[in-house]
Amino acid sequence: MTQFLQQLINGLSIGSVYALMAVGYSLVYSIMNFSNFAHGGVIMFGAYFGFFYLTLFRLPFPVALIGAALSTAILAIIIERTAYKPLRNRRAPFLYFIICAMGMSIFLENIIIALPFIGPTFRTYPEIFSKTPIKIGSLAVGRLDLLMFIISAICLGLLVYFIDFTKIGKAIQATSYNIKASALMGINTDFIIITVFALGGFFAGIAGVLFGMKYTVYPQIGVITNKSFIAAVFGGLGSLPGAVIGSVLLGIIETFTSGYISSQYRDLIAFVLLIAVLVIRPRGLMGKSNEDKA
Amino acid sequence: MLTINNLHVYYGGIHALKGVSLNVNKGEILTIIGSNGAGKSTLLNSISGFLKYKGEIIYKDQKLNFSPNKIVQMGICHVPEGRLVFANLTVEDNLLLGAYLRNDKKGIKEDLEKVYTLFPRLKERQKQLSGTLSGGEQQMLAMGRGLMSSPDIMLLDEPSLGLAPLLVQTVFDIITDIRKMGKTILLVEQNAFKALSIADRAYVLEQGKIIMEGSAKDIANNPSIKEAYLGVKK
Numbered sequence: 001m002t003q004f005l006q007q008l009i010n011g012l013s014i015g016s017v018y019a020l021m022a023v024g025y026s027l028v029y030s031i032m033n034f035s036n037f038a039h040g041g042v043i044m045f046g047a048y049f050g051f052f053y054l055t056l057f058r059l060p061f062p063v064a065l066i067g068a069a070l071s072t073a074i075l076a077i078i079i080e081r082t083a084y085k086p087l088r089n090r091r092a093p094f095l096y097f098i099i100c101a102m103g104m105s106i107f108l109e110n111i112i113i114a115l116p117f118i119g120p121t122f123r124t125y126p127e128i129f130s131k132t133p134i135k136i137g138s139l140a141v142g143r144l145d146l147l148m149f150i151i152s153a154i155c156l157g158l159l160v161y162f163i164d165f166t167k168i169g170k171a172i173q174a175t176s177y178n179i180k181a182s183a184l185m186g187i188n189t190d191f192i193i194i195t196v197f198a199l200g201g202f203f204a205g206i207a208g209v210l211f212g213m214k215y216t217v218y219p220q221i222g223v224i225t226n227k228s229f230i231a232a233v234f235g236g237l238g239s240l241p242g243a244v245i246g247s248v249l250l251g252i253i254e255t256f257t258s259g260y261i262s263s264q265y266r267d268l269i270a271f272v273l274l275i276a277v278l279v280i281r282p283r284g285l286m287g288k289s290n291e292d293k294a
Numbered sequence: 295m296l297t298i299n300n301l302h303v304y305y306g307g308i309h310a311l312k313g314v315s316l317n318v319n320k321g322e323i324l325t326i327i328g329s330n331g332a333g334k335s336t337l338l339n340s341i342s343g344f345l346k347y348k349g350e351i352i353y354k355d356q357k358l359n360f361s362p363n364k365i366v367q368m369g370i371c372h373v374p375e376g377r378l379v380f381a382n383l384t385v386e387d388n389l390l391l392g393a394y395l396r397n398d399k400k401g402i403k404e405d406l407e408k409v410y411t412l413f414p415r416l417k418e419r420q421k422q423l424s425g426t427l428s429g430g431e432q433q434m435l436a437m438g439r440g441l442m443s444s445p446d447i448m449l450l451d452e453p454s455l456g457l458a459p460l461l462v463q464t465v466f467d468i469i470t471d472i473r474k475m476g477k478t479i480l481l482v483e484q485n486a487f488k489a490l491s492i493a494d495r496a497y498v499l500e501q502g503k504i505i506m507e508g509s510a511k512d513i514a515n516n517p518s519i520k521e522a523y524l525g526v527k528k
């Protein structure tokens with residue numbers, strides 16, 4: 001029982017970070033109907049921003065965290081303006097967007113490798129939080145795991161509030177439903193697209209820092225962050241609750257696989273899950289319709 | 295109030311509007327009738343900023359050359375063909391989105407009440423997701439949502455499309471009511487009979503060209519129009 005609870009807590013903690021990543025895929029998909037694979041690169045940049053803000057600039061952790069998030073928000077906006085906006089202006093078919101996103105993701109990864117002062121080496125975050133876990137009865141909860149969960153939960157709460165209770169949030173929902181009709185309401189849809197990229201980028205930065213602290217930072221970290229994309233598809237691309245539920249489930253499935261079977265099977269199971277979902281229920285748990293996922 | 299001079303629109307190789315000129319006077323109901331593919335929606339989409347065109351569109355002495363959201367800001371409201379209500383949002387959220395560009399809380403509240411008076415059905419369903427409304431209710435919502443932007447002119451694209459005859463009458467009655475509120479109306483319709491019965495003036499659009507214009511009465515009495523659009527045999 002203790003082990004079960006222990007795994008559940010770990011699963012929730014990693015799942016909540018996946019959720020922070022997954023909402024970025026879902027937000028962009030809900031408006032623009034394509035999977036923004038550059039998002040993994042943005043998360044990786046977030047991990048590096050946080051690392052350098054902490055080590056090079058010796059900023060206090062909260063400042064470094066917010067700083068990384070703002071930096072990746074700006075990065076996401078730059079990606080949108082330079083890579084996707086020209087495609088939108090030309091009304092390019094959505095396949096172009098996906099190819100462009102993949103290209104952007106490879107570009108982001110390689111720019112990190114190419115930069116002389118960063119390079120392909122693995123970086124380890126400085127130890128900010130003591131490794132001694134907090135004891136709750138017979139359970140040992142890692143301080144970092146707890147922090148990951150709390151920060152992610154706060155971020156997701158803020159996002160839900162923003163989407164459901166603010167005017168811009170409503171405009172995002174309207175635009176995700178029909179971009180032409182929202183322009184007819186006087187909504188500046190270009191601004192909505194920027195907002196969505198900024199939000200996704202902001203949470204990508206937070207997730208990148210948390211992820212970097214938990215594991216290590218290296219240019220191919222995007223391969224792992226792709227699992228949050230799986231979570232988004234699992235939950236139903238374009239649906240925010242879907243992204244969160246899919247992510248938490250994926251986190252839990254992963255930790256249980258590592259805990260009870262073997263960590264070698266962890267990623268295997270994640271990808272089998274993706275394929276199974278695509279075959280059995282292509283729109284995911286909470287996806288809006290049977291659109292093709294590309 | 296709105297003047298269009300020699301408007302040409304192309305979709306790739308298709309020449310959809312071939313030099314359309316017309317003007318809308320303040321306070322009138324102007325209708326443009328035409329059959330499928332005549333270019334009616336193309337005309338409205340040009341006015342509201344969705345299409346590139348040759349020629350000019352002048353609104354209140356200003357050349358319109360802006361993005362759709364700026365055009366809404368200038369007091370032009372386009373209720374599109376097919377309604378396009380936000381099915382994922384409630385009736386009230388849809389109406390409030392109509393007022394997206396406004397910041398006068400009091401005015402918005404008053405207009406919301408006005409819309410509910412005009413469409414009591416919407417008031418009954420304010421918290422319902424608009425995707426679950428019937429076609430007629432969605433049309434009312436689309437019109438109500440348009441009114442919420444407090445426009446000076448409304449462009450209505452086939453509001454009677456797909457509605458039962460009784461509802462068609464209701465919708466046209468409401469259009470007359472909206473005009474009484476001081477709005478100018480540009481009504482595009484295939485239902486020529488009904489459109490001509492409430493309009494002051496009319497244009498007939500055929501294959502991208504205006505082939506006739508005049509008072510609604512004259513057009514309705516024109517023998518060739520009677521035959522082509524009103525189903526009356528010579």
Ligand SMILES: Nc1ncnc2c1ncn2[C@@H]1O[C@H](COP(=O)(O)OP(=O)(O)OP(=O)(O)O)[C@@H](O)[C@H]1O
Pocket residue numbers: 305308310328329330331332333334335336337375484
């Ligand atoms: N996006 C588009 N791409 C290519 N051709 C188009 C496009 N939209 C309209 N057309 C063509 O332009 C012409 C005018 O179309 P439009 O939609 O304006 O007609 P309409 O009068 O509104 O017809 P309806 O009564 O059926 O709504 C048609 O021949 C149509 O096929």
Ligand SMILES: [Mg+2]
Pocket residue numbers: 334335336375451452
């Ligand atoms: Mg049409």
